[in-house]
Amino acid sequence: MQKVDLYKLNDDGSSTVVATFKLEGGVVIGEGEDKYVNITLENGINDYTNDSEEKLFAKDGLKFLEQLQNNFKSGYMQATEILSE
DSSP, X not given: OEEEEEEEEOTXXXXXXXXEEEEETTEEEEEEOHHHHHHHHXXXXXXXXXXXXXXXXXXXXXXXXXXXXXXXXXXXXXXXXXXXX
16 A cells, blocks of 8 residues: 655654655545545645646546645655555
C-alpha cells in the first residue's frame, strides 16, 4: 500500500506525524488529526504539474498522493514522498 505522512514541527524542534494519507482502491483516505485530514480532503490540494489552477481531491488517487509533498513543504508542515507500507 502506498502512503504519505504529514509532519508538523513541534516547539522543541522535533516533528510529529499528524496525518497519513493512503491509497486504497484508487482513492485516498486519511487518518490522523481531524483538522489536518478533513481540511486536506475537503478543500483539495493544488496540482503543480501544469499551469492550470486545477485542484486535486481524494478521488484523484495516486496523483493526489504525488502532489502532497509539493503542497506541504514549509518549515512548519512537511509531507513525505510516497512510501510503501
